Each structure stands twice: as structure tokens, then as C-alpha cells.
Amino acid sequence: MLKVMLANQIHFDCQPEQRILEAARHHGIILEHSCRTGRCGVCKAVVVSGETTALQPEVSLTESQLAEGYILTCCRTATTSVQLDIEDLGALGKLQVKTLPCRIDHLQPLTDDVLEVTLRTPPAIHLGYVPGQYVDMIGKDGLRRSYSIANAPRNDGKLTLQIRKVPDGEMSQYWFSEAKTNDLLRLEGPLGTFSLRKTNLKQIILLATGTGIAPIKSLLEQLSAAARPGFSRIHLYWGGRTEQDIYWQPKFPNLPLEFTSVLSRSPEWSGRKGYVQHAVLEDRLNLPDAVVYACGSEAMIHSAHDELVAEGLSGKNFFSDAFVSSN
Numbered sequence: 001m002l003k004v005m006l007a008n009q010i011h012f013d014c015q016p017e018q019r020i021l022e023a024a025r026h027h028g029i030i031l032e033h034s035c036r037t038g039r040c041g042v043c044k045a046v047v048v049s050g051e052t053t054a055l056q057p058e059v060s061l062t063e064s065q066l067a068e069g070y071i072l073t074c075c076r077t078a079t080t081s082v083q084l085d086i087e088d089l090g091a092l093g094k095l096q097v098k099t100l101p102c103r104i105d106h107l108q109p110l111t112d113d114v115l116e117v118t119l120r121t122p123p124a125i126h127l128g129y130v131p132g133q134y135v136d137m138i139g140k141d142g143l144r145r146s147y148s149i150a151n152a153p154r155n156d157g158k159l160t161l162q163i164r165k166v167p168d169g170e171m172s173q174y175w176f177s178e179a180k181t182n183d184l185l186r187l188e189g190p191l192g193t194f195s196l197r198k199t200n201l202k203q204i205i206l207l208a209t210g211t212g213i214a215p216i217k218s219l220l221e222q223l224s225a226a227a228r229p230g231f232s233r234i235h236l237y238w239g240g241r242t243e244q245d246i247y248w249q250p251k252f253p254n255l256p257l258e259f260t261s262v263l264s265r266s267p268e269w270s271g272r273k274g275y276v277q278h279a280v281l282e283d284r285l286n287l288p289d290a291v292v293y294a295c296g297s298e299a300m301i302h303s304a305h306d307e308l309v310a311e312g313l314s315g316k317n318f319f320s321d322a323f324v325s326s327n
């Protein structure tokens, strides 16, 4: 049997043709991941020893990362026993991934092209998840798309999603033209590892573009419910093109929260203009004392990572969920 050994000595078996990420999950071990399709790069790891083979193209790895021995655990299987430089995420491994039936409880347009969908699962089976995670929604003919959960767990178990209309998108066609209250769907989750991490750092910087605000809202609800959030400052930057893209106002009076909306295509706008990552740099935040959670477009996430790390943020304190396309 081929073994995969992690940097913290946790190990698990990997079957032939089984992706390392899936093999870990099969053993109740969660490795850092988001898209599971090779597109976001969150699951990258360095192979310290042993051999692996790619089962699908690792599109998000750069030439230099490949040369440094990086692989994507969502794309590769082990062909000998291997040692990786990454650790597992402990407690997240206790959450069981389930496929559940659910019904649309409520549909609420937030803008012309963003819809809030509230889902209810059967009363006896609520989905266990941590704020920041996402679900795959499974529609007609097995069509499957990923959406972040926009609320922290509630007593009634309901889940809200904020769904952007993608022009000519197959699932968008369903959400924006066909979906109605009480429709029966299926969801698989919880998925992804975007979630608050334990840290002694004193500032949180939250970056979102578009519906990337959904998991950030869930993280803020979690922080607000915590008796002592443990941070001296939380900076939220939310980017959109025009004013209508800023469809939600954070209201968390018990949090030391500073909210900045940043618009890229509104010359008349009197507030901040440009891109969220540049607004952070302009504000001269103390980046070595910060942890960043970024969610939304791939372009923002790559640029924010590179530009903030260049200005003193530790790469280990940058967590992201890129809303990449499913196909």
C-alpha cells in the first residue's frame, strides 16, 4: 500500500489512481483546498520524497513552482510512498461531507445580477460546517456548481447562498429563469478549507470582490458571536464595479470593524476607487501583524497575494477562496 506522510507525521494510504486530497478525506484527514479542479492553487504542496503522477492538468501551477517540486494534491496520485511538506487541518476533518436533499425556502434578488437563495434541509439532518466553507449545488441532470455559504450555522439549519448571474451560464439559467420556492435540489458539503485560523496576530484584513462577500459575511457572523473575538482591528474591503454591486452593509456593532467599499468603474463615486488590494496598500496597514482572508475573483486573489506579501505580509497568513469557473 502506498503511504502519504505529512510534515506533522500524520499519514494515510493512497489507492492507485486516487487523488491525494481525496485519499486524505477518505481517512478523515483534511488538507488545505478550495476548487478541487486544479484551478485555484490552494492545495499546493512540495514533494519532499517519493513520486506522484498528475491525473489532470495542474493549470494553476507556474513553471517556477513546478521546478521547485510543487504539486496540486487535488490533481495528483501517489505512485510510490511520498512525503509532503504540508500539515492537515485537524478539526475540519471531523466534519462529514454529505449529500443532502434540500428545498428552496426563499428567493430574494439582491441586485439585477445577484440572487440570494435560502435553502432548507430536512429537519433531522442539518449540514454541519464552519463559516467560510462552500457547498456544491446539484441540479437537473447532475449539473454541479460551487457556492459559498453566506451565513454562520443557524438554529434552524437554513443556508443562504449569494449567486451571481454568469452570462450564458448553465446553472445561472436555472437560478435566474427557472428556480422557484420549494424546488427540490441536492447539495454536497461542507467543502473547502477557507475558515478562520487560530493566530496571535492582532489585525484581520478581509478582502472580497462581488459575491466573494458571501463567505466573508459568514466569517463576520462567527466573529461577532464569539465572546472575545481576540482582534484589535478588522478591516473589510469589498470591491465592485458600480454602487449597485455593494448590496449589503455590515452591521456588527460589537466588532472593531472598519468597512471600505472600493469601486473600479464609477468615475462619479466619491468614495474609494480602484481595486481592494491597492486600497489596503494605500491605507498602510501593518501587514506583518495581519492575517488576510480573500475571496472572489482569481485576478484579485493573485494580485492581492503577490502585492501584500511584497509589502511584508507573511505568505502563511494569506488564505483565499477563488471563485473559479467549474468548467
Ligand SMILES: Cc1cc2nc3c(=O)[nH]c(=O)nc-3n(C[C@H](O)[C@H](O)[C@H](O)COP(=O)(O)OP(=O)(O)OC[C@H]3O[C@@H](n4cnc5c(N)ncnc54)[C@H](O)[C@@H]3O)c2cc1C
Pocket: 034, 035, 134, 145, 146, 147, 148, 149, 161, 162, 163, 164, 165, 166, 167, 168, 169, 170, 171, 172, 173, 192, 211, 212, 214, 321, 322, 323, 324, 325, 326, 327
Ligand atoms: C469554491 C467556490 C465557491 C464559489 N462560490 C460562489 C458564490 O458564493 N457565489 C457565486 O456567485 N459564485 C461562486 N462560485 C463560482 C461559481 O461556482 C461559478 O461562477 C458558477 O460555476 C457559474 O456557473 P454557471 O453554470 O452559471 O456558468 P457555467 O456554465 O459554468 O459557465 C459559463 C461561462 O462562464 C465562465 N465562467 C463561469 N464561472 C465563472 C467565474 N466564476 N469566473 C469567470 N468565468 C466564469 C465559464 O468558463 C463559461 O465560459 C464559486 C466557485 C468556487 C470554485
Ligand code: FES
Pocket: 032, 033, 034, 035, 036, 037, 038, 039, 040, 041, 042, 043, 044, 060, 072, 073, 074, 075
Ligand atoms: S487547485 Fe487544488 S483545490 Fe484548487
